[in-house]
Amino acid sequence: MAVTDSIRAAFTPTGKLRASLNLGNPILANRDAATGRLFGVSIDLADEFGRRLGVEVEQVVFDTAGKSVEALADERADIGFFAVDPARGASIEFTAPYVLIEGYYLVRNESAIRSNADVDVAAHRVAVGKGSAYDLFLTRELRHAQIVRAPSSPTVVRTFLDGGLEVAAGVRQQLEADAARHPGLRLLDERFMVIRQAMGMPGSRGGDAARFLREFVEDMKSSGFVAEALARHRIDGALVAPAG
Structure with a gap:
């Protein structure tokens, strides 16, 4: 036009x-x-x-x-x-x-969570950036796990670590960069959504x-x-x- x-x-x-x-x-x-x-x-x-x-x-x-x-x-x-x-x-x-853009989960190395299917249980708390696409998606999709909203997407891993949470969710590249700065963390092997x-x-x-x-x-x-x-x-x- x-x-x-x-x-x-x-x-x-x-x-x-x-x-x-x-x-x-x-x-x-x-x-x-x-x-x-x-x-x-x-x-x-x-x-x-x-x-x-x-x-x-x-x-x-x-x-x-x-x-x-x-x-x-x-x-x-x-x-x-x-x-x-x-x-x-x-x-x-x-x-x-x-x-x-791919969305992934991040957990600690010692976590028993090995796949996306392991995330949605009542004992797990998942950190997401407030108002992000991940927040909107997981709010609809997760039936049992509790969502904990970080102030922003770049603060998700800090919220996850400081709060002793079980899972962090976000952009794969952001999570990979955070994992490189904080030893002892790993991404799960499959994406949970495509943005x-x-x-x-x-x-x-x-x-x-x-x-x-x-x-x-x-x-x-x-x-x-x-x-x-x-x-x-x-x-x-x-x-x-x-x-x-």
């Missing part, structure tokens, strides 16, 4: 494209400790979308997915980058996913704007833009999603 004045206006009611960015998922967005500059796949996509619209991008930054979702739902942002989940669909219009990471916009912005955003994501996948961004940021394990 061509950029029209009405499409541009739908995405920029304040005159800028406000991009809701979640730093709680290191696969997608990070902040350079030395310069403070944001970098990652979602930042690249936001910048490219702004370029196509011919508008300035305003970064609206959060430390958790839940806060980032709320900003878009409340229309304090115009686009965002989230895992597709039914609980978020009431107020947000999603594209097809652009990246697939479909998509772009989203407020549902009130209209069908033409939603189609424009969906077509943008498909172009970013088919052109190699997403694959090149994953390689440039040295992201291992995330996969470019198939055509939507």
Whole structure:
């Protein structure tokens, strides 16, 4: 679709494209400790979308997915980058996913938990990032284990360790990095979910704007833009999603 004045206006009611960015998922967005500059796949996509619209991008930054979702739902942002989940669909219009991310469980080496099937028992407490895709998914799926919500996804393993919990759940890469810093931890051998990471916009912005955003994501996948961004940021394990 061509950029029209009405499409541009739908995405920029304040005159800028406000991009809701979640730093709680290191696969997608990070902040350079030395310069403070944001970098990652979602930042690249936001910048490219702004370029196509011919508008300035305003970064609206959060430390958790839940806060980032709320900003878009409340229309304090115009686009965002989230895992597709039914609980978020009431107020947000999603594209097809652009990246697939694996969710894994982490336990202590001496734990008797050996498979995903061993996790959901009443004696187990599972640490998750509050409002994350894992939180939403496991809240629906776990019938017996207790969910303990950490303030954010990057603090899940600290919550797991400090609280003496039995299981931590999160992005495989984040858990692997935490396990490397804390000896005596191991990931289970199989993923418990695949997160479909998509772009989203407020549902009130209209069908033409939603189609424009969906077509943008498909172009970013088919052109190699997403694959090149994953390689440039040295992201291992995330996969470019198939055509939507």
